[in-house]
Amino acid sequence: MTAATQTLPTDWRDFFALTKPRVMTLVIFTGICGLLAAPGTIHPVLGFTAILCIAMGAGGAAALNQWWEADLDAAMKRTAARPIPSGRLDPVSARDFGIGLSVGSVLLMGLAIGWLAAAILAGSIIYYSVVYTMWLKPRTPQNIVIGGGAGAFPPLIGWVAVTGEVTAMPILLFAIIFMWTPPHFWALALFVRLDYANAGIPMMPVVKGERSTRRQILVYSLLMLPIAVAPWWIGGTGALYGLTAFVLTGMFVVLAIPVSIRTATDEDRMVPEKRLFAFSIVYLFALFAALAVDAMLRQQGWM
Amino acid sequence: MTPDELAEYRRRQKSRNVVLGAVLLFFVVLFYAITIVRM
Secondary structure (H helix, E strand, C coil): CCHHHHHCCCCHHHHHHHCCHHHHHHHHHHHHHHHHHCCCCCCHHHHHHHHHHHHHHHHHHHHHHHHHCHHHHHHCCCCCCCCCCCCCCCHHHHHHHHHHHHHHHHHHHHHHCCHHHHHHHHHHHHHHHHHHHHHHCCCCCCHHHHHHHHHCHHHHHHHHHHHCCCCHHHHHHHHHHHHHHHHHHHHHHHHCHHHHHHHCCCCHHHHCHHHHHHHHHHHHHHHHHHHHHHHHHCCCCCHHHHHHHHHHHHHHHHHHHHHHHCCCCCCCCCHHHHHHHHHHHHHHHHHHHHHHHHHHHHHCCCC | CCHHHHHHHHHHHHHHHHHHHHHHHHHHHHHHHHHHHHC
């Protein structure tokens, strides 16, 4: 670290960037949908607090992830400009900021909402920052499957914040995001493969090859079909969600098929992969929006 | 430290203080609201 970066106080925006605000939009959104879809009511102030805690926890975990991976981030073009590898933020501040956010979010969740939701939140933060980031990500090409577990927690926590218990429905919401993450991320990994290879992260396309990755993208997409529709089958949602889930996941599979059967050539523009990746983001937003709208219509007695 | 560096130092220091103050104020209001709601 140079003297110049040490004497200047870090801009607050760099602390904010440490929480990965763009990933957090999906976390906040799925958390809100879990909260809205759950049976029962929660006071708006407490609902807001629960979502704030989920967001703070996710931000804290993201900060710890970037503190741990600063050297890896520095080696990849996509992440080299992040606050720590670029030298704008010192690692110790990042670590303390991450721990502070994480502990604060769990305590606030416990005091304001309940200790079951707080315990699951604490588990999700430890799962992402320790089990995934520190332990398994650098060791296994299944890292994305494992990391998907971390991203799957927000709707589960949102649901439990309302009901105070873990039932089949929140576990299904967890399972949907868990199954969605591998095809979502591997589609990205297929077109940014070189970057991960240089950083020494055992991404599936690097370790098992493109062919296996493409096949697994299709397998996970097909597994998503019954799981995404299951909340309707078990009577946890109405037909609006069920049909939306069926159509959206069907489109997901249709986009995954060309990705699964083709082989990339040199100078390949990777159009089907980019299309699947872009759709996968829209998919998750649309699916959870349908879940929330479905629940609200039924609570109003319109369905 | 040159005058320009000092100005930048003060600017960052001030913006951090403002943000931290706003966050603290937000939590004061939030904790007050939570307390009322949970009574």
